[in-house]
Amino acid sequence: MKRFFFLTMLVMLALAACAPKGPTALTVMTHDSFSASEAVITAFEQANNVKVTFLKSGDAGEALNKAILAKDAPLADVLYGVDNTFLSRALKAGIYEAYASPLLVNIPAEFQLDPQHRALPVDYGDVCINYDKAYFADHSLAVPGSLEDLAKPEYKDLLVVENPATSSPGLAFLLATVKHFGVDGYLTYWRSLRANGVAVVDGWETAYYTNFSASSGHGPQPMVVSYASSPAAEVVYAETPLTESPTASILAPDTCFRQIEFVGILHGTKNRALAEKFVDFMLGVQFQEDMPLQMFMYPVNPGASLPEAFVQYAPLAEQPATLSPDLIAANRDQWIADWTEAVLR
Amino acid sequence: MSISIYHKGTKAQREKISVFVSLWLRAFFPWLGVSLFLGLFFFYPLARILWLGLTPVSLLTITPESFLLTSHSLLFTFYQSFLSTLLTLLIGLPAAYLFARFDFRGKALLRLLTAIPFMLPTVVVAAGFNALLGPRGWINLGLMRLFGLDSPPIVFVYTLWAILLAHVFYNTTIVIRVVGNALAHLDPRLEQAARSLGADARRAFWRVTLPLLRPPILAAALLVFLFDFTSFGVILLLGGPHFATLEVEIYIQAVQIFNLPLAAVLSLIQLLCTLAFSMLYSRIVTRLAVTTAPRPAEANLHRAKTGREKLFVGGMAVLLLALFLLPMVSLPFRSVARLETARGERTAVSYGLTADYYAELFVNRLGSLFYVSPFEALTNSLLYAAATVVLSLALGFPVASALAHPRRLERFLDPFLMLPLGASAVTLGLGFIITFNKPLLTGHWSPITSPLLVPVAHTIIALPFVIRSLQPALASIPDRLRQAAASLGASPSKVWFTVDWPIVARATLAAAIFAFTVSLGEFGATSLVYRPEYPTLPIAIYRFLSQPGGLNYGQAMAMATILMGVTGAGILLIERFRLPGAGEF
Numbered sequence: 001m002k003r004f005f006f007l008t009m010l011v012m013l014a015l016a017a018c019a020p021k022g023p024t025a026l027t028v029m030t031h032d033s034f035s036a037s038e039a040v041i042t043a044f045e046q047a048n049n050v051k052v053t054f055l056k057s058g059d060a061g062e063a064l065n066k067a068i069l070a071k072d073a074p075l076a077d078v079l080y081g082v083d084n085t086f087l088s089r090a091l092k093a094g095i096y097e098a099y100a101s102p103l104l105v106n107i108p109a110e111f112q113l114d115p116q117h118r119a120l121p122v123d124y125g126d127v128c129i130n131y132d133k134a135y136f137a138d139h140s141l142a143v144p145g146s147l148e149d150l151a152k153p154e155y156k157d158l159l160v161v162e163n164p165a166t167s168s169p170g171l172a173f174l175l176a177t178v179k180h181f182g183v184d185g186y187l188t189y190w191r192s193l194r195a196n197g198v199a200v201v202d203g204w205e206t207a208y209y210t211n212f213s214a215s216s217g218h219g220p221q222p223m224v225v226s227y228a229s230s231p232a233a234e235v236v237y238a239e240t241p242l243t244e245s246p247t248a249s250i251l252a253p254d255t256c257f258r259q260i261e262f263v264g265i266l267h268g269t270k271n272r273a274l275a276e277k278f279v280d281f282m283l284g285v286q287f288q289e290d291m292p293l294q295m296f297m298y299p300v301n302p303g304a305s306l307p308e309a310f311v312q313y314a315p316l317a318e319q320p321a322t323l324s325p326d327l328i329a330a331n332r333d334q335w336i337a338d339w340t341e342a343v344l345r
Numbered sequence: 346m347s348i349s350i351y352h353k354g355t356k357a358q359r360e361k362i363s364v365f366v367s368l369w370l371r372a373f374f375p376w377l378g379v380s381l382f383l384g385l386f387f388f389y390p391l392a393r394i395l396w397l398g399l400t401p402v403s404l405l406t407i408t409p410e411s412f413l414l415t416s417h418s419l420l421f422t423f424y425q426s427f428l429s430t431l432l433t434l435l436i437g438l439p440a441a442y443l444f445a446r447f448d449f450r451g452k453a454l455l456r457l458l459t460a461i462p463f464m465l466p467t468v469v470v471a472a473g474f475n476a477l478l479g480p481r482g483w484i485n486l487g488l489m490r491l492f493g494l495d496s497p498p499i500v501f502v503y504t505l506w507a508i509l510l511a512h513v514f515y516n517t518t519i520v521i522r523v524v525g526n527a528l529a530h531l532d533p534r535l536e537q538a539a540r541s542l543g544a545d546a547r548r549a550f551w552r553v554t555l556p557l558l559r560p561p562i563l564a565a566a567l568l569v570f571l572f573d574f575t576s577f578g579v580i581l582l583l584g585g586p587h588f589a590t591l592e593v594e595i596y597i598q599a600v601q602i603f604n605l606p607l608a609a610v611l612s613l614i615q616l617l618c619t620l621a622f623s624m625l626y627s628r629i630v631t632r633l634a635v636t637t638a639p640r641p642a643e644a645n646l647h648r649a650k651t652g653r654e655k656l657f658v659g660g661m662a663v664l665l666l667a668l669f670l671l672p673m674v675s676l677p678f679r680s681v682a683r684l685e686t687a688r689g690e691r692t693a694v695s696y697g698l699t700a701d702y703y704a705e706l707f708v709n710r711l712g713s714l715f716y717v718s719p720f721e722a723l724t725n726s727l728l729y730a731a732a733t734v735v736l737s738l739a740l741g742f743p744v745a746s747a748l749a750h751p752r753r754l755e756r757f758l759d760p761f762l763m764l765p766l767g768a769s770a771v772t773l774g775l776g777f778i779i780t781f782n783k784p785l786l787t788g789h790w791s792p793i794t795s796p797l798l799v800p801v802a803h804t805i806i807a808l809p810f811v812i813r814s815l816q817p818a819l820a821s822i823p824d825r826l827r828q829a830a831a832s833l834g835a836s837p838s839k840v841w842f843t844v845d846w847p848i849v850a851r852a853t854l855a856a857a858i859f860a861f862t863v864s865l866g867e868f869g870a871t872s873l874v875y876r877p878e879y880p881t882l883p884i885a886i887y888r889f890l891s892q893p894g895g896l897n898y899g900q901a902m903a904m905a906t907i908l909m910g911v912t913g914a915g916i917l918l919i920e921r922f923r924l925p926g927a928g929e930f
Contacts, residue, residue, distance in 0.1 A: 033891060038714045054714075056877045058774075062600050069397075069775060070782040089603065163586040165597050201503075202581035205468060205890045209898060210475050210502075216679075216898035217472065220480040220497075230893045236711075237894020239683045239701065247893075293711050296892065333602050337410075344587055 024050040026274045029067060029076035029266070031060045035294040036287065044281050050274055060086060060168055060261075067266065068093045077269040078278050080122065084260045084322075085171055087119060088329030096264035099276055103283040103301070111260055111300045113325055119262035122282050123297035126228035126256040126317045127172035128249040129159070132214035135222035144223075145252050147180050150193060157197035160211040160221040163344075165336050167203040168259075173225045174339055175328065176257040179321035183331075187342045194343050214247045228256060229296040232314035236293065245313045256317035261297065372754050375743035379762070379808070382740055387765055387805050390776030391616075397779065398609025411607050414594065419614065422590040425505065425580075426573035429512035433569050436513055436668070437520025438562070443661045444521060445528035447654070448646045453920075455662060457913055458669045460518045460858070464866025464912045466883040467578030468890055469676060469905040470511060474583060475502060476675035483675075503585035511579045514672060516572055519810075520565045522855050527561035527817055528554075530851075532640050559633045564813050567626045571619055571766040591615045595769045605775075612772040619767025623760035631751060676909065680902035683895070702899035715877055715888070719907055722885040726865055727911070729881060732800035733864035734857050737807040741856065745815035749822075762812055765805045796876045803864040810859035818852030819845070858919050865912050882908045 034056065045052055057063035060081050067079050071093065082090045090096065096118035104112065104120065111121035129144075136143055144150050150159055162170030177186045199221055201207045209217035212224040214234075231245035249256070263282050265275045281287055288304035291297060298306070298316065373380075444456055462470065476482055478501040485497035492498075501507055531554065539549040577592045589597075591611055599608035649658040680703070682696035709716035717725075744762070748755050777798075822845055830840045866883060880888070882904060889901035 036714050037712045038709075038716075039712055041714050054877050058600070061603070062771075065600060065603055065775065066778045068603075069779050073782045075778070075782050165601055166581065166586070166593075200586050202586055205887075206471070206582055208893060209890060210471065210479065213481075215893065216895045217475070218481055219475075226893065233893040234895070237892065237896040239699070239895040239899060294713060333604075336601070 024048075024271075024274065025053060026050050026078070026271055026278060027053045027055055027076040028078045028080060028278065029055045029057055029063060030079075031063045031081035032056050032058060033295060034081060037290045037294060040286055040290045043286065044278070048274060048277055052278070064090055067095050071095055071267065074266040074268045076266055077271045077275040078263060079266050080261070080263040080282065082119060082262050082264070083168070084113060084258075084262075084325050085168065085175065085328050085332065087113060087262060087325040090262075090264070091118060091325075092329070095267055097267050097269070097272070099265050099279060101276070101280050101283055103280055106303055107283065107300050108302065113260065114262075119264045120279060120283065121260050121300045122263050123288075123291055123295065123300060124258060124260040125297045126249075126251075126258055126320050127169045127176070127225065128228045128251060128256040128317060129173075130212070130214070130224050130226040130230050130247045130249055132212070132222035133246060133248055135213055143248075144250060147177060147189065147255055150198075150223075151189065151196050153196070155196065155223070157199075158221055159193070159196075159223040159225075160199040160201060160207050160219070161225045162204055162207050163200055163202055164339055167207075169204050169225050169227070171332070171336070172257040172259055174335060175323055176254060176321040178335060179257075179323050180254040186335075187338055190339060190342050198343075200343060223250075227296065228316055229292075229298070229310065229314040232309040232312075233296050235313050236309050249315075249317075251315065251317045253317075253319035254321045256320045258317075258320040258322050260300075372747075372752065375747040376754075376758060377743075378740045379744050383762075383765070383805065383808075386801050387768070387773070390780040391612075391768060391773055392776075393780050394605075394772055394776035395609050395613060398605040398607075399613070400606075403606035404610075406604075407607055407610065411604075415591075415607075415611060415614070418589045418591050418594045421588065422574060422592075425508055425512075425588075425590065426570055426576070428505075429509050429516075429573040429576075430566055430570045432509055433513045433516045433520060433573075434562070434566060436664070437517045437565070437569075438524060439657075439661055440517060440665060441521045441525035441528055443658060445525045446645055446647070447658050448648050449658055449662070451662075453917070455665060456521070457916055458673075459521055459665060460862065460916055461673065461909055461913055462514050462669065463516075463518050464862040465673075465905070465909065466866060466886055467582050469886060469901075469908075470514065470579075470672065471582035472679075472902075473672040473675050474507065474511065476679070477672050478502065478507075502583060503587065505584070505588070507583040508576075508579055508588065511583050512569075512573050512576065514668065515579070516569045517668075519568050519572070520562075522859070523565040523568070523813065523817075524558060524561045526814070526852065526855055527558060527821075529645055530640055530818075530821070530848075531557060531645065533645050534640075560630045561817055563626055563630055563633075564817065567622060567763070568766070568810065568813060570622065571763060574618065574622075575615065575767060575769065577770070592769050596771050599769075599771045599775060608772060612769050615769060616764060616767050619764055620760055623763035626763075627756060627759045631756065673909070676902050677906045680899065680906045683899065699899075702896070702903040705896055706900055706903055715880075717880050717885055719885075719904065722880055722882045722904070723907065723911060725879045726881045726883075726908075727915075729800050729803060730861050730864040730915070732797075733803040733807055734860045736800060736804045737811045737860045738853065738856060740804065741808055741811035741815060742853075745812045746819055748812065748816045749819035763809050766809050796879045799876075799879075799881070800864070803867050804860075806867060807860040807863040810863060811856040814856040814859055815849065815852050818849045822848050854919055858916055861915055861919065862912060865908065865915070882911075 034054065041052060044050075055076050057066045057075075060083055063079070064082050064086050066075065068090075074095075079090075079095065091114060098116050098118045099120070100117045101120055104117065107121060111124060113119070113121070129150075131143055135141075141154065144152075144155060149155065161173055164171040164174040174186075177189055180186075181189045199211055201211060204226065207224050208226055208230075209215050209219075211217075211219040211221045212226075213219055213222045215224075216239075226249075228249045228251070231247045231249060234245045234247055235242050263279055265272065265279060269275050283301060285301060285303050288299035288301040289307075291299060292310050293307050296314075298310070440459065444452065465473075474482075478484055478499060480497040480500075480502070482497075485499050488494065488498050489496075535557070536549045536553050539553045540546070544552065574590075575592045576590060577596065580588055580590050580593055591614065595608050595611045595615070598604045598611065649655045681698055681700065683699045683701070706719045748759060751759065781798075826844050827840050830844050831837075835843065865881075867881075886901050886904045886908070889897045889904065
């Protein structure tokens with residue numbers, strides 16, 4: 001009996017002994033998809049004599065909810081990863097401290113969605129439909145040129161999308177259709193997609209690796225809702241070196257939804273000065289040039305040059321769909337509920 | 346108050362009170378560790394988050410539509426878990442009989458095969474089922490080519506059948522372990538007595554063996570049911586978005602919509618259902634419990650002799666192989682095979698052999714900060730698993746001993762032990778955040794950033810399994826054996842080592858295997874509390890699958906193969922491991 005007591009005590013002691021020591025520690029809360037080069041982070045740590053700890057806290061929504069719940073005793077100094085679909089929730093909850101970074105002058109105004117500079121843009125990307133080039137070539141089928149085309153009989157059973165209730169690219173694509181068809185028209189469009197055999201799955205991993213025919217999973221559908229950068233990732237992570245991507249994105253007007261990701265200093269941080277430095281660092285050229293190949297997003301800082309793979313294989317949409325964060329925040333739950341009723345029930 | 350009683354009372358009264366208090370303390374003593382542990386790491390965080398969601402004002406925000414949604418998903422949750430449990434028992438009980446009664450070649454491997462799915466991440470299992478039964482799986486492609494069909498004849502993925510089959514695939518091992526263990530150690534003389542009194546084999550089985558097996562069957566059924574009841578990944582990945590269980594609804598409400606009141610109500614309903622089932626189980630089981638002298642497993646084992654027995658062994662072996670090998674075999678295959686043809690081709694697919702995926706696991710191609718080598722992921726996983734085994738056995742043993750001879754306290758507390766299986770991982774994760782975000786013990790440190798929270802989370806989930814594996818073995822020891830040993834002059838510790846230990850040693854191994862596999866395969870809770878510096882194998886698999894590219898997919902399959910291999914080896918090792926004095930039990 002005493003043995004397990006002793007063990008419990010040991011565990012408690014071990015718990016206590018593992019406390020990180022040293023005065024300068026900075027905690028950065030991120031979503032699970034965050035990544036960076038070791039060298040870049042080390043450079044920041046050395047320049048500022050600080051140890052950066054990353055707290056990965058689930059997908060973008062989960063990480064934000066945790067930050068909101070822990071508002072009174074913040075888990076971290078900086079939160080990265082809130083995107084424009086969640087921005088209003090974050091700002092309304094008051095989790096950020098404003099910081100007008102001097103680097104913002106370089107960054108185009110279209111990305112600066114919060115005029116009070118509580119949330120600062122770091123990167124952006126387009127959620128687009130990827131298609132299987134070989135399939136369309138083999139079947140001499142023209143690539144769809146608009147959202148309307150997807151409801152045509154020649155594309156029956158060819159598209160897989162993610163459930164907007166459980167997936168952020170799924171939500172982004174739903175928002176693109178809301179932008180294009182309007183609040184009154186998007187459900188009619190989705191009913192026609194449903195009649196045309198659109199497949200719906202829970203998340204990106206399933207859609208891409210299980211359903212999409214051009215991925216290694218070798219699935220049944222040659223079109224998938226993914227990212228404009230995915231064709232570049234197919235080349236970078238190819239099994240055998242490729243000179244051409246097996247996939248490409250449909251970039252026609254309003255078919256893509258633009259996602260912008262933000263960073264902000266968490267309200268109540270005890271490391272305000274260091275947190276400011278880290279935000280500057282994320283907006284700076286070194287991090288911005290490293291980020292594309294790590295997270296497959298595009299830098300907001302125009303001074304950062306793009307890697308070759310992005311230039312060649314990952315062009316962005318010229319006219320992406322956008323909606324204001326306030327409009328999204330006010331309606332997202334209703335849109336998702338109505339979509340569920342129209343497409344799944 | 347107590348002091349005034351103490352002063353005014355007579356000496357006899359005082360003694361009565363102190364005897365009562367000390368008796369109660371002694372009765373509670375085995376529960377101390379588990380109570381502290383679950384109290385701090387489970388009930389307290391859960392209560393905090395439910396309390397936050399369930400304020401009178403917030404409850405007013407719940408609309409009639411959400412009630413409709415709730416009842417809809419609750420009904421489906423019951424429906425699918427009831428069917429899944431039934432099917433799992435249908436396969437699991439004959440399988441348990443096979444392993445407990447028959448000796449045949451390849452038995453250890455077949456048994457191992459049934460245990461491996463338990464720790465495979467859902468994403469990997471879904472990939473396996475898709476490779477076999479998906480619209481472009483082997484079976485559909487084969488049938489299409491054979492009969493010249495244009496579309497896949499078998500629609501499996503995103504149907505109720507996919508959910509049921511995946512649940513059977515995951516949970517049959519629970520039935521095999523819990524029921525099989527009891528069956529193996531059943532006193533064969535009882536059945537022999539029935540036979541000698543004129544009952545034929547079938548009658549002896551139905552009238553003697555099966556009634557004796559009711560408690561372990563119920564225990565296994567309860568564990569399987571609760572696992573199916575809170576199923577999440579299988580529903581999303583194989584059932585698709587048309588099916589929503591309570592757990593899926595909780596996730597959507599808590600994470601995507603951030604409707605904490607509704608999430609809290611749903612979590613509470615799920616917890617209360619879990620509690621109700623566990624209480625029902627406890628009541629039935631105490632009425633059914635019979636102690637018989639357990640026998641060494643070898644006493645019950647024999648080779649198949651009659652034609653009917655041979656047919657049973659052969660048929661079961663084929664069935665289990667088909668069920669467990671076919672969905673899994675595509676993973677190691679895809680970890681060494683690369684697609685050769687143009688990917689757009691609809692039917693013809695050819696593969697080339699490659700070791701690239703394994704080699705690439707050791708390369709940090711883009712110099713990422715979060716790169717983890719397979720050795721590190723493996724080491725992390727094994728360390729967490731070892732800590733989970735030690736912690737859950739240390740906490741579970743005293744409780745299982747107490748439960749073996751249940752008194753009022755035990756009967757009351759027993760159902761609460763099952764609650765961790767009924768708690769939604771998302772809700773608990775949010776509870777952790779609001780409970781442990783403030784520094785504890787020392788000034789700087791808050792538990793939420795500690796890697797030690799991972800084995801703690803695993804132990805919470807492993808405990809019900811550990812306790813349910815130990816309890817029947819401990820309960821099966823008749824007191825007269827202990828009394829006989831004591832009357833022959835053995836000291837209490839000697840009694841324990843010569844009577845109790847040989848019988849429970851085997852169950853301890855079974856419990857250790859449960860804790861080990863739960864820890865190795867656990868993803869849900871891990872993803873809530875893990876530190877990115879110390880990722881586990883399942884976390885590494887998910888990381889690869891979160892970016893496009895053939896190399897990422899291949900590496901995920903390679904990692905999954907490593908995970909399967911390691912768990913298999915681990916289980917074999919633990920099974921071979923002869924605890925000192927364990928004898929043949």
